[in-house]
Amino acid sequence: MSDFLDQYRGNGPLRDITVLDFTQMMMGPVATQLLGDMGALVIKVERPVSGEWERSYNPRGRRLHGESPYFLAMNRNKLAMTADLTNADDRAMICDLVKHCDVVVENFRPGVMERLGLGYDALLEHNPRLVYASGSGYGPKGPLIHRPGQDMLLQCMSGLAANSGPADGPPVPVGAPVLDASTAFLLAFSIVSAVHGARANGTPRLVQASLLGTALLIQCQEALVAMNTDLEWQRSEAGIAAPWTDAPYGVYETADGFIAMSMTPRAKLAGIFSLPAAMIDCTDDEWFLKRDEVNLVLKERLKHKPAAQWIDELTEAGMWVAPVQSVSEMVGQEQTAANSYVEEISTPGGNSVRAIGLPVTMSGMDGVNRLPVPYIGEHDAVVRAALRGTGT
Structure with missing residues (x-):
């Protein structure tokens, strides 16, 4: 050296x-x-x-x-x-x-x-x-x-x-x-x-x-799909966080703020939010195309409880969720x-x-x-x- x-x-x-x-x-x-x-x-x-x-x-x-x-x-x-x-x-x-x-x-x-x-x-x-x-x-x-x-x-x-x-x-x-x-x-x-x-x-x-x-x-995943298939990604009406992902995936409003929810199997999602059987009984591609419909249902359900309560309940139920915070909030936390x-x-x-x-x-x-x-x-x-x- x-x-x-x-x-x-x-x-x-x-x-x-x-x-x-x-x-x-x-x-x-x-x-x-x-x-x-x-x-x-x-x-x-x-x-x-x-x-x-x-x-x-x-x-x-x-x-x-x-x-x-x-x-x-x-x-x-x-x-x-x-x-x-x-x-x-x-x-x-x-x-x-x-x-x-x-x-x-x-x-x-x-x-x-x-x-x-x-x-x-x-x-x-x-x-x-x-x-x-x-x-x-x-x-x-x-x-x-x-x-x-x-x-x-x-x-x-x-x-x-x-x-x-x-x-x-x-x-x-x-x-x-x-x-x-x-x-x-x-x-x-x-x-x-x-x-x-x-x-x-x-x-x-x-x-x-x-x-x-x-x-x-x-964007290696998206680029490979774009170059090798005829699939085209389009953003959802709700502005879900990724244009290639089913609901729930993104930021959702609660009674007092926002939470983030990510990639939950549709059967589990249906059980937690009481989704009708007709909504979830479909193919994977049909489920993907229903993402705006699903997001409207979630939006209605989530607005009745505060964010912290939803975080606790959904985490206990096995969903992937997190609070939506600023960097100022995150740097001060335990x-x-x-x-x-x-x-x-x-x-x-x-x-x-x-x-x-x-x-x-x-x-x-x-x-x-x-x-x-x-x-x-x-x-x-x-x-x-x-x-x-x-x-x-």
């Missing part, structure tokens, strides 16, 4: 991996934060003065301790340095730094790093076993590669949004950036796999992930606390905030939250001194 900046590595299984991180926004920073959480040394490279884009992105203009809350959520366990990638001296320094790294990660639009002289082929001259990972909106090829790749846009374009909402309304994208996060998970997994391969075979690896590819993978999903993380200036930590435990690994979220260029001197100490 390299002893380069060894004091900043964690105690997890990736502590012998060094990552040079050029990413911004969410996809890339979440991926590199996961690597850092697992022990990797992550060196985040940002533009001087202003830093990466996410530092200026604030919810309704609100900052926490002078920082973007969004940036704080995905940039712990990293060193921060600055470099002007249009400056020849800074690019030379980056090339020297690459010699000490296992991984370079970037999520600029395709072609940007190549134009700067920092693309895959150029950096292999400085590290022939380098893993070079790129994240993009649409993938590295094709007619759309230069378009802006943003989570909500790709949800709508890929078919994800078309799965949600009532039949007489517009498609509804997921409110959270599910594609950014899911692509980050794929990117982190692929980077670790590529490092293993590069070390085993002594050869470099080019890793490429995209929001579009992730969106299609998330189940979240019992698994330590929320942690106190340190921010620039010695303050702290509550944040979602690494939601995975691993025996033999503790102290995951080891490095505070850095301020812009916080470790410039440290990284450059380490480079001078190596003679590169």
